[in-house]
Amino acid sequence: MSGPSTYNPKSGIERWLDQRLPLPRLMHDTMATFPTPRNLNIWYTFGGILTFCLGVQIITGVVLAMHYVANAGLAFDSVEAIMRDVNYGWLMRYMHANGASMFFLAVYIHMFRGLYYGSYKAPRELIWIIGVLIYLLMMATAFFGYVLPWGQMSFWGATVITNLFSAIPVIGTHIATWLWGDFAVGDATLNRFFSLHYLLPFIIAGVVGLHIWALHVPGNNNPLGIDVKSPQDTVPFHPYYTVKDAFYLVLFVILFAAFVFFSPDFFGNPDNYQPANPLVTPPDIVPEWYLLPFYAMLRSIPNKLLGVIVMGGAIVTLVFIPWLDTSRVRSCRFRPLMKQFFWAFAVCCVLLGYCGSQGVDAARFGIPLVWVARIASLYYFAFFWLIMPIIGLIETPKKLPASIAQSVFGDNAATPAE
Amino acid sequence: MAATTSDAGTRRDFIYVASASIGAVGAAALAWPFIDQMNPTTAALALASTEVDLAAVQPGQQIIVKWRGHPLFVRRRTPAEIAASKAVDVASLPDPLANNNALPDSAPATDANRAVKPEWLILIGVCTHLGCTPTVSTPAIPEGEYGGWLCHCHGSMYDTAGRIRKGPAPRNLEVPPYTFLSDTRVKVG
Amino acid sequence: MHLKTLSLGLVAGLLVSSTAFAEGLDTKRLHPKDEKFSFEGPFGTYDRGALQRGFQVYKEVCAACHSAQHLSFHNLDEPGGPEFTEAQAKALAAAVKVPAEPNDKGETTDEKGTALMRSATLADHFPPPYPNENAARANNGGALPPDLSMIVKAREGGPQYVYSILTGFHQSPPAGFKLTANKYYNPYFEGWNISMPPPLAANGVTYSDGTKATIEQEAHDVVTFLAWASEPKMEERKRFGFGALVFLIMLAGVLFAAYRKLWKDQH
Numbered sequence: 001m002s003g004p005s006t007y008n009p010k011s012g013i014e015r016w017l018d019q020r021l022p023l024p025r026l027m028h029d030t031m032a033t034f035p036t037p038r039n040l041n042i043w044y045t046f047g048g049i050l051t052f053c054l055g056v057q058i059i060t061g062v063v064l065a066m067h068y069v070a071n072a073g074l075a076f077d078s079v080e081a082i083m084r085d086v087n088y089g090w091l092m093r094y095m096h097a098n099g100a101s102m103f104f105l106a107v108y109i110h111m112f113r114g115l116y117y118g119s120y121k122a123p124r125e126l127i128w129i130i131g132v133l134i135y136l137l138m139m140a141t142a143f144f145g146y147v148l149p150w151g152q153m154s155f156w157g158a159t160v161i162t163n164l165f166s167a168i169p170v171i172g173t174h175i176a177t178w179l180w181g182d183f184a185v186g187d188a189t190l191n192r193f194f195s196l197h198y199l200l201p202f203i204i205a206g207v208v209g210l211h212i213w214a215l216h217v218p219g220n221n222n223p224l225g226i227d228v229k230s231p232q233d234t235v236p237f238h239p240y241y242t243v244k245d246a247f248y249l250v251l252f253v254i255l256f257a258a259f260v261f262f263s264p265d266f267f268g269n270p271d272n273y274q275p276a277n278p279l280v281t282p283p284d285i286v287p288e289w290y291l292l293p294f295y296a297m298l299r300s301i302p303n304k305l306l307g308v309i310v311m312g313g314a315i316v317t318l319v320f321i322p323w324l325d326t327s328r329v330r331s332c333r334f335r336p337l338m339k340q341f342f343w344a345f346a347v348c349c350v351l352l353g354y355c356g357s358q359g360v361d362a363a364r365f366g367i368p369l370v371w372v373a374r375i376a377s378l379y380y381f382a383f384f385w386l387i388m389p390i391i392g393l394i395e396t397p398k399k400l401p402a403s404i405a406q407s408v409f410g411d412n413a414a415t416p417a418e
Numbered sequence: 419m420a421a422t423t424s425d426a427g428t429r430r431d432f433i434y435v436a437s438a439s440i441g442a443v444g445a446a447a448l449a450w451p452f453i454d455q456m457n458p459t460t461a462a463l464a465l466a467s468t469e470v471d472l473a474a475v476q477p478g479q480q481i482i483v484k485w486r487g488h489p490l491f492v493r494r495r496t497p498a499e500i501a502a503s504k505a506v507d508v509a510s511l512p513d514p515l516a517n518n519n520a521l522p523d524s525a526p527a528t529d530a531n532r533a534v535k536p537e538w539l540i541l542i543g544v545c546t547h548l549g550c551t552p553t554v555s556t557p558a559i560p561e562g563e564y565g566g567w568l569c570h571c572h573g574s575m576y577d578t579a580g581r582i583r584k585g586p587a588p589r590n591l592e593v594p595p596y597t598f599l600s601d602t603r604v605k606v607g
Numbered sequence: 608m609h610l611k612t613l614s615l616g617l618v619a620g621l622l623v624s625s626t627a628f629a630e631g632l633d634t635k636r637l638h639p640k641d642e643k644f645s646f647e648g649p650f651g652t653y654d655r656g657a658l659q660r661g662f663q664v665y666k667e668v669c670a671a672c673h674s675a676q677h678l679s680f681h682n683l684d685e686p687g688g689p690e691f692t693e694a695q696a697k698a699l700a701a702a703v704k705v706p707a708e709p710n711d712k713g714e715t716t717d718e719k720g721t722a723l724m725r726s727a728t729l730a731d732h733f734p735p736p737y738p739n740e741n742a743a744r745a746n747n748g749g750a751l752p753p754d755l756s757m758i759v760k761a762r763e764g765g766p767q768y769v770y771s772i773l774t775g776f777h778q779s780p781p782a783g784f785k786l787t788a789n790k791y792y793n794p795y796f797e798g799w800n801i802s803m804p805p806p807l808a809a810n811g812v813t814y815s816d817g818t819k820a821t822i823e824q825e826a827h828d829v830v831t832f833l834a835w836a837s838e839p840k841m842e843e844r845k846r847f848g849f850g851a852l853v854f855l856i857m858l859a860g861v862l863f864a865a866y867r868k869l870w871k872d873q874h
Contacts, residue, residue: 038873059452063452063455066455066456067455067459077677080677080756080757081459081461083840084460084677084679084682084839084840085459085460085461085462086455086459087451087454087455087457087459087460088451088452088454088455089455089459090840090843090844091451091844091847092451092452092455094844235873239434239869240869240870240873243434243437243862243865243866243869244866244869244870246437246441246862247859247862247863247865247866250855250858250859250862251859253855254852254855254856254859257848257851257852257855258852260848261844261845261847261848261849261851261852262649262845262848264844265760270760270761270762270763270765271761273757273760273761273837274753274757274761408873431868433861433864433865433868434865436861436865437858437861437862437865440854440857440858440861441858441862444854444855444858447854460681460685461679461681461730464679464681464728464729464730465730469728
């Protein structure tokens with residue numbers, strides 16, 4: 001909970017600053033003494049990890065922009081020059097490319113944490129909605145960024161996604177032409193995508209500021225989903241969570257380093273090491289893994305416009321979650337029925353991702369994957385629009401503990417095992 | 419246990435100091451690649467030396483070669499030009515120092531310190547005033563009063579050893595590092 | 608790439624590939640041969656001898672049709688690569704001609720119209736065998752020989768795929784397979800019809816270090832060279848990575864101890 005500030009400037013400089021621009025006070029109140037529930041687990045460390053990821057992407061991105069040339073004839077070669085000639089250019093490029101994948105890995109864990117523990121429920125609806133906005137901005141940024149190396153997948157991925165706009169009746173083709181700046185994806189498109197790719201992360205940073213500000217009003221949720229009732233329920237953010245977050249951040253960075261240094265092309269597609277050729281379409285156009293579930297949804301609908309609406313609807317749906325879930329209980333730890341549907345939803349997302357990665361005509365065990373994608377898409381929408389409202393009303397939740405402190409320290413508090 | 423700010427004692431504990439120090443060392447080590455990436459690339463460094471073929475240059479003639487992004491004057495001096503240069507009293511020059519990369523800063527601007535082989539004068543063709551490219555003086559078209567170069571931007575005049583004689587330029591034209599690979603081939607840089 | 612498909616499949620269920628085909632023979636490319644290379648794995652490095660021999664194969668066999676324009680002559684003497692001496696690299700460069708810059712009259716061709724050429728220096732990129740794509744196609748029956756600078760990274764299957772193509776010729780096609788005119792049978796290539804004639808032959812090059820030049824040896828060496836061409840910084844990357852991971856594990860250990868100490872009485 002945000003309460004009155006307890007900051008007490010001691011030195012002369014601190015007092016001088018405090019009267020003019022109280023940054024030390026802000027740091028103190030939000031990151032030092034901020035009362036945080038004492039029972040936060042590993043899944044709560046991903047917010048800090050995400051801030052780190054944003055910083056990594058911005059710093060490596062600015063560095064890459066010192067050497068990258070956003071021109072259709074030179075882009076591919078400029079990226080190779082970065083890989084070969086620029087001192088540590090290979091490191092900057094691999095950190096940036098793999099950093100994007102790590103960024104999305106972290107954001108998905110962060111979002112699933114929010115779903116499981118009911119972090120979107122009142123009074124935290126706005127934090128969740130701002131989060132969806134950040135997620136949208138991230139997807140746009142990643143999409144623009146992937147076009148920049150101007151490989152085969154860059155070009156054709158841009159072509160497929162921008163062509164979606166032509167599905168809009170009447171004005172669709174005009175919008176597509178306007179986006180391209182030409183009659184097809186080309187140099188004009190590349191230049192504006194570079195400009196937007198540079199811009200968006202700073203907008204994300206601003207929105208992240210709003211996200212954290214909105215969080216600091218009610219304070220953090222916690223795995224039990226019950227409110228903080230007394231100071232016994234919390235610990236100061238520093239040093240308890242600064243150190244804990246630092247530790248888990250290092251574990252995350254170890255995973256990041258494993259990819260960057262030992263398998264830097266794991267998340268990539270070999271076709272993107274071929275220069276873009278507007279006359280030759282690769283046999284399978286696939287986006288990066290973090291966009292695959294939505295790609296699968298899009299492809300599962302035979303009608304172009306409906307496919308776009310379904311894909312867009314899947315993301316817009318997220319905004320309404322705080323009102324779709326009717327349960328009085330926040331955390332799935334105490335919601336035995338909802339918990340099952342949650343895990344089924346997680347499996348459904350992974351399944352959709354797998355479908356998106358395969359060719360349109362692919363089949364496994366004799367089942368065409370397009371049907372698997374259709375059923376999984378159906379479950380996706382059913383989970384939010386049917387299951388969330390209904391289960392909240394019919395479920396009998398488990399008994400909630402009296403308080404966080406009682407659950408952590410208390411004698412008979414047998415906290416459910418996840 | 420009431421949640422209060424951690425007591426001062428824990429801050430001094432070894433484990434916290436160790437974590438912070440190791441973290442700081444890591445951050446410093448990671449900073450180097452980010453700084454080094456702004457240094458010239460291996461492609462730029464590959465262009466750092468140029469070999470110049472001197473065979474076609476006639477006495478009294480200058481060729482201009484591109485070197486590290488700058489014009490390089492390679493001039494084959496006539497005996498008259500060499501003599502004129504040697505006759506100059508170095509102490510009376512506006513800039514009495516050699517400005518030769520291969521020599522210490524204090525070396526005087528004698529003709530020998532400006533051209534290893536008197537016949538070949540190799541200079542960086544950037545006026546030491548504000549960076550324009552001076553025009554070479556030839557018997558057919560003299561430029562300036564000293565038989566060397568005239569910079570048309572602000573009137574600086576250089577002599578037959580590229581030393582500043584008149585005008586706003588403060589230093590003599592810079593002599594780059596070079597070695598002769600043979601009588602007709604020189605490697606600059 | 609193989610790993611990615613497998614891990615996705617593991618979560619979604621067992622992966623059994625069984626795409627259906629409509630007509631006759633399934634001309635899907637064969638799974639690449641399981642050739643081992645010295646540079647694979649977290650501790651792998653490039654074999655210098657293989658790199659130098661591979662460069663020789665590229666220069667004498669492949670460069671006639673395939674460009675490698677992202678490579679520069681100065682890469683040949685840099686650490687992590689074939690590591691020729693500077694003198695050797697300069698000599699290799701000087702043996703190659705590149706278009707000259709305009710002369711004092713502003714000309715780039717002589718009176719007969721042929722382009723003026725000069726010897727390459729360390730600063731130059733490897734020159735392409737053809738001036739543009741149309742010329743390349745005209746000289747190769749309409750097919751475009753791809754640039755080889757990135758070929759190992761640009762193909763699914765990587766070095767094993769390229770090795771299999773190079774050693775996959777000289778076989779008889781199965782009964783019922785129709786070989787397209789002006790193409791060659793190679794079952795490791797999608798569709799089994801490849802435009803490239805078999806490039807390698809036994810003793811096609813004479814290795815200066817005396818290694819016996821079988822097709823497999825030549826293929827292994829040139830693939831090693833091409834792998835380096837795609838990833839010249841691989842050794843530096845793994846070295847840096849090893850240090851980074853050791854450091855990070857140490858840091859994690861120290862932070863873990865700090866975390867446990869701090870939280871001892873708070874759980």
